[in-house]
Amino acid sequence: LNKPEWYLTQVLMWIGNHSKFLDDKIQPILDKAGSSVNAGLEFSRALVMLILEKLAADIPFLLYDDTLFCHLVDEVLLFERELYGVHGYLSSFPSCMHILSEESCFQRWLTVEKKFALQKMDSMLSSEAAWISQYKDITDVDEMKVPDCAETFMTLLLVITDRYKNLPTASRKLQFLALQKELVDDFRIRLTQVMKEETRASLGFRYCAILNAVNYIATVLADWADNV
Numbered sequence: 001l002n003k004p005e006w007y008l009t010q011v012l013m014w015i016g017n018h019s020k021f022l023d024d025k026i027q028p029i030l031d032k033a034g035s036s037v038n039a040g041l042e043f044s045r046a047l048v049m050l051i052l053e054k055l056a057a058d059i060p061f062l063l064y065d066d067t068l069f070c071h072l073v074d075e076v077l078l079f080e081r082e083l084y085g086v087h088g089y090l091s092s093f094p095s096c097m098h099i100l101s102e103e104s105c106f107q108r109w110l111t112v113e114k115k116f117a118l119q120k121m122d123s124m125l126s127s128e129a130a131w132i133s134q135y136k137d138i139t140d141v142d143e144m145k146v147p148d149c150a151e152t153f154m155t156l157l158l159v160i161t162d163r164y165k166n167l168p169t170a171s172r173k174l175q176f177l178a179l180q181k182e183l184v185d186d187f188r189i190r191l192t193q194v195m196k197e198e199t200r201a202s203l204g205f206r207y208c209a210i211l212n213a214v215n216y217i218a219t220v221l222a223d224w225a226d227n228v
Contacts, residue, residue: 069108195207
């Protein structure tokens with residue numbers, strides 16, 4: 001159960017190792033028979049169906065172990081990326097995201113995603129470098145004077161988007177979007193709390209860093225507004 005990468009990698013190897021044989025030997029037979037079937041894609045589809053069966057059997061045993069469940073999700077997302085990006089798998093075919101979208105599994109995914117995001121926010125704001133720009137010594141890169149915590153937070157949101165963007169239904173994507181909005185609001189509250197401690201020194205280093213953080217986040221969110 002703690003090594004889903006074993007069978008996921010094995011399937012990717014099988015797909016890769018058989019592609020030349022399927023293209024060179026089997027596809028011409030299908031073409032000659034007037035069939036519209038793509039041998040390589042059908043081979044991939046059949047193997048993915050085995051993975052879906054395996055996932056459906058394993059997930060009930062992983063749901064309440066955060067470490068194992070997160071590891072499974074991470075490995076499935078890596079598998080999907082290679083399956084589509086390298087092997088040309090079709091989005092209309094069955095995929096692992098359909099299993100992750102099933103109610104009990106999906107709600108668990110949302111829960112652990114939120115848990116680890118909040119932990120990440122705790123660590124980024126308690127870091128000694130939280131209010132310092134990574135690029136403070138490179139003037140042409142650092143026009144906005146973005147503190148490290150703001151940049152790390154926006155990267156966190158971007159990573160979450162990258163993880164859920166291939167979900168098969170808009171309703172599931174919107175549930176993840178709701179989580180991101182919740183995280184933005186949580187971050188806003190945390191910034192407000194820090195700002196209240198700094199009001200006596202409104203031209204101080206940290207107060208200015210908070211304003212820069214807010215400006216940067218607002219600018220990036222405005223840039224993302226075109227991303228459906």
